[in-house]
Amino acid sequence: MERSETASAEEINASTTTSRTSLDVLPKRELNSELYRLDGTPYPPTLRLALIIGGVCLGNLVYALDANIIATAIPAITTQFKSLTDVGWYGSAFLLTSTAFQPSYGKLYKYFDIKWTYIVTLLIFELGSIICALAKNSSTFIAGRAIQGLGSAGILQGALAIIGDCVPLSKRTLFIALVTSIFGVATCFGPILGGVFTDSSLGWRWCFCNLPIGAFTIGASTFCFQPSSRKSGTNLTPWEKLSQLDLPGAVVLLSSVSCLFLVLQWGGNMYAWDSPRIIGLLCGFVLLFIAFMALQFWVGENATVPPRIIRQRSIFGSCLYSFFVACVLYTHTFYLPFYFQSIQGATPTQSGVRGIPYAIFNALGAVISGGVILYIGYYTPFMVLGGIVSAVGSGLIHLLNANSPATQWVGYQVIAGLGTGFGIQIPFTVVQAVLSDEDKPIGNGIGVFFQLLGGAISIAITQSLFTNGLLKYVPEYVPGIPPKMVIMAGAGNLPAVVGGNPILLQGLIMAYAKSISRAFILPIVTAVVMVLVCAIMEHKRRMPTRKEVAAKKASEKVVTGGVPV
Template structure:
């Protein structure tokens, strides 16, 4: 195989130049289509999804300005995570005021559904519209939803507010990651992502604590009023200190053309599909039998809409809600599957670990939140520490693998909780699980940041977060179903004369009070055993998801997070220095070859239809190439230095 890719002047006739697909095939790599090969497809709109905006003139913020930007993003992520968990201990007070016990499921579902379904759409919006303006709009929508919830006069108004807040949340987390991508060099991002993950961990555990405190000592409405000043501070910091030195509309396309990039049809199909799935999982076995017409109909509707949605994505291509090209890259696909398992396990654990302390140990919501502090502290410490270490070491794989082992072991040990488990048991097992959870929040984001080109970071990040939210939404419902089924079976078998619905429709901390009112204190141990059986079933889900996440992480490519400096704007050769996020190779006519499972980038052209000069730059290949190519090139450089210089090998 010849490596004769010498520098050459760009000429109009490219008949002698071999295509990127041919080069990829000769290297044994996945022949991902290139920008030039897809040009006819995008001629109608003038939008090329592989158009790369050079980083040559990009100036990153430093000092207090950078600190304020990161602080604002951390506060935004804190609000996103806080709003998912702060409502749990306040549900009793809210339903008492609205007299709406039957609406409890929709208080959480309205928020999660709008968040989950709109995340991929926001990824596309960040790709084709101004990043700063889009982020501010997302935060503003979240603030409006929080205000509606805080002032809601009825249960229906409260549900609407939760849905609106969820719409804003869909753009806040992915937007925070996108802004960090434009604010920090690639090598420095893991440390910042560690802070983001730490904020998520703090809010996820502090939410129940704050919600219980507000409900008991002030009013439940402060669970949502608290979002307004924090969100306002984040908006102010972003307005005055953030400047994104990238143009997402370099061709000055019209608003109508850019709106055409959004997949309205796919989103319209995705939302009812997810709703049907979640309703089937929540109602199955609890409200209706699994073989009832309603549950079967919901599952069938979900399956049918999913098939339609997949067809729409194939038809829309790069303009789809979930672009098929992302699923063709092994690392991106594994990252999405990993975050799905992580979200499924983590959210189920947080929700039902709090129930253990409230139901089994008889703690209030505030006390249960305090007892979750070991998990919180371990998550924050690991998230920040691993983020910094990844920036220093340059590899994320070992940290992800070790942490997932700890997570799986800790989750497995939590399944052994008993009615009278001592402090050292529930404290130690939480710490063990928390040490593993910390890295999970940033794992998928780190992978896509180090894999896809910079213009695809918004959509790839949104897709990863979509699957994390989807996993959490689905498996919270699954955990609820298995918990309720275990509780119902235990109560029916061991507590005669008391219908299980009495405990299902009451607060977890009210078990002892209910038995006292029914003059059935002698059944306390049997009821707690039934509760514990249901909780263990939900913990099994977390342990299984953590184990699956470990095996998925084993498949990730080992790629070093390189710290590259941009070359001069008028550089004669398009070297990797002009590509900060990815390992594209400019070949012959300027086509970008995907190497090392990295999605292709179009090389910088300085306004020309083809680059002035090109160079073949092999990246870290997959399989045997990952090992042999660097060794072979090093050998050539040592033995034939003159030939290497002439052929421009790295």
């Protein structure tokens, strides 16, 4: 009897202990996923989160500004370095490394600590900025731009990874919209700042003096951000982690993208499109890209772009969407300044100011779509809406001519800016909703890669359309003026081409307007394709709504057995 009572008491104690232990070790995300991360650690409190998000937003701002600020500073740089033949590399060196290393950074963020990987990318970017600011010749400047691009490849991905680690899933859409909207703002304000620095006594080198902002971002990330524990690579040595990065794949991809960028840089400018050099580079790009894809399937799970991720229906569709929305955005932001400067006679700074409506409503569209998705839980409708509004806005911008009043070029920018804003951040929202936490860094890297690739290819295509337009319309509107002379003169020197003759100048402006209108055809086509791509997406709700979050919070106040949380 005594033994029975003792056994019974021991069973009760064991049962109580087990119950308490099971409650203690129960992942806190099951208790309240709005307060706890997957490893059971709490999400950062409001003040710390504000500093973290503020830091990554400033980091993205610096990256986006430096990608665009150089546009109005290039004439002064080429004058100082006497390097007109290198002008294309000032932008291409940045885009080349930034695009090629996007997938590799996805693997880095998966297997290495998010915080320190992000900080290292910022330091690399700042190193490139210092080299550019102190450059004494064109070669050094190009090297600095390449290093900047290498660092920038991990900045946006780092911001998205930090948001995924610091913000509950139900709120990530809005924060992603906030971070990505900064790119639209910087795209238009970058050239303005570049013009202000270049035209002032400070000079173009101040375009790269971003150390104070970078220091704040590094400080906020160092002292405020504490990443959750990772599942991937926890049992791997540093050497084993490096072996997971698929370095051969990264080298082949870099080689392939290099061939593509050389084609885009040289084709139609230094060499004819049908020249042996350009054809050889195109063949090299295609063959190397095929080799890269074959290598990815052969390597499998350790690939730079794991096949199982890109084969996921929504991820594949969102990557295509990211490519085409970038075609619309980059073409508008690149050629609207051409319209303002050549047709309206605006200075570089003035053309940047006139592009503000596009920037503001691009950012506003991203925030609106993020906020509405937060309530309804569906993102596909905004993908469709973004494509439709972008197509309408692009069609209206295509109609701009030399006599268009301000109400038209402002209003048309508002519509097009809203359209691209509605869709620009959704591919990254899809990554957050569809992929596991371990695969999200890779998904972000693939998405950014397609976005940058779309921007680079669209600029090359529109450049060809624009140049061929000048070759066609200059002889028609200004007989006797060699088209190549007009092309070499640049958008800001049209009066000098015709010697100040007002009649000839008016004809030249008409030829320029017709040529720019040809360039604006591409955004119309790609915006329509944006809508068609939405058919690939899975049409079901992926993001939790606020009502669901509130209901879940209420249900999580008490766990099994009535034990209060």
